[in-house]
Structure formats: C-alpha cells, structure tokens
Amino acid sequence: MASTGKSTKSIAGTFNPKGACVVIIRTEWNKDILDELEKGCQKILNKAGVKKVIVLEVPGAVEIPFAIKKYWDKTHKTSHKPHAFIALGTIIKGDTPHFDYVCNMVSDGVIQLNLLLPVPTIFGVLTLNTKKQALERIGGKHGHKGEEAADAALKMIQLSKHIHNLSL
Secondary structure: OOOOOOOOOOOOOOOOOHHHHHEEEEEEEOOHHHHHHHHHHHHEEEEEHOOOEEEEEEEEEHHHHHHHHHHHHHHHOOOOOEEEEEEEEEEEOOOHHHHHHHHHHHHHHHHHHHHHHOOEOOOEEEEOOOOHHHHHOOEOEEEEEEHHHHHHHHHHHHHHHHHHHOOO
C-alpha cells in the first residue's frame, strides 16, 4: 500500500460504491494512531458514498486475520457480505524480536486471506520503529495511510467487479 504517486490507469466498467459494504478491523494498541487511521478510512469511504462501514476492534495485530475470516464465514451468504476488508494496526518496534514475529504473522495472515477469500483484504497495518514515524503517516509528510487504505479498498472492489464481469 506504499504510495509513490497517482496512477493514470483506470479500470473499465462502472462502479457504484454506495451499495458496497466495507469492514474495518482495527487493533486496540496505540489507540490515538488507530483513531486517526480509522478517521482517514471513514473520510474516503464517506466521500465515495459507501453507506455500510462496519468497524470491529481486536486486541492486537495478530488477531486481525482471525477476525476477518470469522466475519466472512458468518456473513458471506447473507446480505451483510462485505465487499472488502481493511486491516488497521500499528506495530512499533521495541527492544525484543516480538516486533518481527508480530509483523510476519499479521502480514502472512493478510496474504493468506487475499488468496483464500473472494474479496480483498487491504493491509493498513503500520510497521514502524518509532511513534514519530506513525504520526508522519496519519497526515504528516508520508501522507495518510488510513485514506490510502480506503482508496485501495475502493479500487480493489472495482477491480473485482470488473474481473467478475469479463466475457471470455
């Protein structure tokens, strides 16, 4: 989800995000940063007209993939089926290798979900050395990663619909 600039390519087809359901799974840790990440997501989703945004909170980043899979299993055959998930968290490096294990587990979990589920899971988990770096990514010199995650979710929903509608 790193941003290097705006893409000039677009995906063919029409997309009306008003009927989309996006589920945000966020962690409890670093609440101040997560509140800002979520606000950024909500801003972009609201601006796009998404009416159904569900927010669930989990204790930590490792629990994100579990919550996404459980939510999908419960809702995928209902009218509450999500069109995308956004995983939000902040993992700040400490003095032990715990940071590396947590980063690997959550990134591996999100990749597995993207390969397993028919809807995208957007990786909006910040993996940082310092809290200052987190602040730079919620509206500072590195943009707003919550907004970027929501934008990626909208684009991936559109891409999924486009691929689904291809005539081969």
